[in-house]
Amino acid sequence: MFVKGHPACKKVFRKLLGWPGFGVTCSGTGKSSSRWQILSRGIHTSCQRCTIMPSWVIDSYGNNDVLRFTDNMPFPVINYPNEVILKVHAAGLNPFDVSMRSGYGASALNMRRDPIRIKPTGSEFPLTLGRDVSGVVMECGLNVKYFSPGDEVWAAISPWKQGTLAEFVVASSNEVSRKPRNLSHIEAASMPYVGLTAWSAVKEVGGLNQNNCSNKRVLIFGAAGGVGTFVIQLLKAWGAHVTAVCSQDASELVKRLGADDVIDYKSGSMKAQLKRLPQFDFILDSVGGSTEQWAPSLLKKWSGAKYVTLVTPFLVNVDRLGVADGMLRSGLTIGAKTIKHLCTGIHYHWALFSSSGPSLDDITELVDAGKIRPVIDQVFSFSDVPKAFKKMEEGHARGKTVIDVINKN
Ligand SMILES: NC(=O)c1ccc[n+]([C@@H]2O[C@H](COP(=O)([O-])OP(=O)(O)OC[C@H]3O[C@@H](n4cnc5c(N)ncnc54)[C@H](OP(=O)(O)O)[C@@H]3O)[C@@H](O)[C@H]2O)c1
Incomplete structure (x- = not known):
């Protein structure tokens, strides 16, 4: 579906739709040739009027003190037609999140960050950490064929993207896979990364x-x-x-x-x-x-x-x-x-971690067959994210640390 007109219509258009999860992108250069293409489908969300969401972010690199809770993080937007917005039910933590919090890999990751997404602030901050997610598809870009709103999925989001310690996250559909049927969201979030x-x-x-x-x-x-x-x-x-x-x-x-x-x-x-x-x-x-x-x-x-x-x-x-x-x-x-x-x-x-929905599909088969099961060390509530980071930092993991994002207390 195309809407022709000046780019300024983006704002008007979003107001008309009344829902910012509708990603809009510009194709065309001049005023007369500009047009805005709606890139998402399926407005099946409990949060149709949300513009902001709860999230754990950092505004600079450092120790655990840099972790900040906000309920003002902008709602994610679909910018590319292969993207999906996921409602995060649970998020897994990894030693990499602790390292990222301290600035590890910042130069390489900044090189990969999407300029469209970091444009409002000109930097990677506020940055949401967390790579693992188990949740539900809320919105699909127009080219997304394999998923529909309502699908239960799991994913490990590439580290140059905003993370999963938030109520919603945007991912490429090729990073996402259907969650194993026999796992809860908490269990599923322990595995992708x-x-x-x-x-x-x-x-x-x-x-x-x-x-x-x-x-x-x-x-x-x-x-x-x-x-x-x-x-x-x-x-x-x-x-x-x-x-x-x-x-x-x-x-x-x-x-x-x-x-x-x-x-x-x-x-x-x-x-x-x-x-x-x-x-x-x-x-x-x-x-x-x-x-x-x-x-x-x-x-x-x-x-x-x-x-x-x-x-x-x-x-x-x-x-x-x-x-x-x-x-x-x-x-x-x-x-x-x-x-x-x-x-x-x-x-x-x-060897390096690499985000891949198809590989997660293969892992799903092994999990569904009962050959691999989650090993969870500890589950923290969303309000206890700093405690979960502290635990990760202490080492001696016996399996995985998971954040229950749905239950925020
Ligand atoms: N290249 C990549 O893309 C990539 C991706 C993921 C992970 N990694 C690397 O892999 C490491 C492990 O990741 P993870 O998620 O499994 O970390 P983790 O969950 O924190 O587990 C690390 C485990 O190693 C044990 N350990 C520490 N020193 C040990 C030693 N000398 N011999 C045997 N066990 C030892 C720890 O227990 P105890 O201290 O009680 O023995 C703990 O159980 C990370 O720190 C990271 O460096 C790399």
Whole structure:
């Protein structure tokens, strides 16, 4: 549907519609050729007259004190025809949210931020954190074919977009997937970011899948956290033999999730304990640091074995050195490490989270089949978001931290 006329009609048009969730964009340049195209369909919302919404935002980077609750955040708008507006029922937290709050990755993420969206203030602030969402589709852009208002969905929103610690969030439809039927919103919000990170590391980068895992020995560092608890279940669903490294108090948890061997990294020498085991085909490292110096030697040599780490200096390099030099430094680092490890007969890779609705569709199948279940450490109410950040910051996660956004008390 097109409405021809001067761009000023945008305001009038919105007033007539009386609902700002109707995204409007301009195509055409001159006054006479300008036209405004309505990009959304389906006004099935309980909030038809909302212009503002509750949200947790930051106005600068820093410690937990920068988190600010506002009920004045502008309601999200559909700017592109492939976008959807979601009502957030629950939002998952990740260590990345704590890092983002402190400014980690700001340079790289600012480079990716949509100028249309940050135009009113000229900066990324006020910035809403939170990547994971489980909720309901409220509005669909005109090109959205796969979803309709009312669909229950889950997603992990790309980190350069406004986040999910808000009543509503806008996402690209290709970031969104139908929520597993057997999960509540709280349970579903615990999985997308860690699930997609695991998917990227294990399947896309690591090349493991349901057809080639049955005789593989896999070692997981950081097994009790969000990523670890998901990866154990994924690899067990695919038939791998899993050795999990975690603290002693988490060993029952990881065994329940299917880990075959459990190593307590705090009791004696972790390296010596692992050296006593048969060598591995695949290592997933979500801990980093000194582990990377010695752990690759636990892999079978010259057999295609892979060391995939989630701890990469990519965003830090861009923050410190700027985009061009930061990317160059990262390229040189990964290049040097790849060659060094290739010479010893193993493959070394970095893996990154990547937002993807289709990958979430695949994960949904595993969840619906009961092969992967949520592991929730703690649920916080929407008013307790700062407490949830504090808990994340303390570390020692045993699964996931989730915010119940619908119940705000
Ligand atoms: N590259 C990416 O795109 C990407 C995406 C997601 C995550 N990550 C990385 O992966 C890390 C883990 O993410 P997450 O969501 O799983 O974090 P998380 O939920 O906070 O879990 C971290 C887990 O690691 C354990 N741990 C700490 N030191 C350990 C060690 N030396 N050996 C074994 N376990 C150890 C912690 O428990 P205890 O301290 O009690 O042992 C905790 O259970 C993040 O910090 C981030 O660096 C990267």
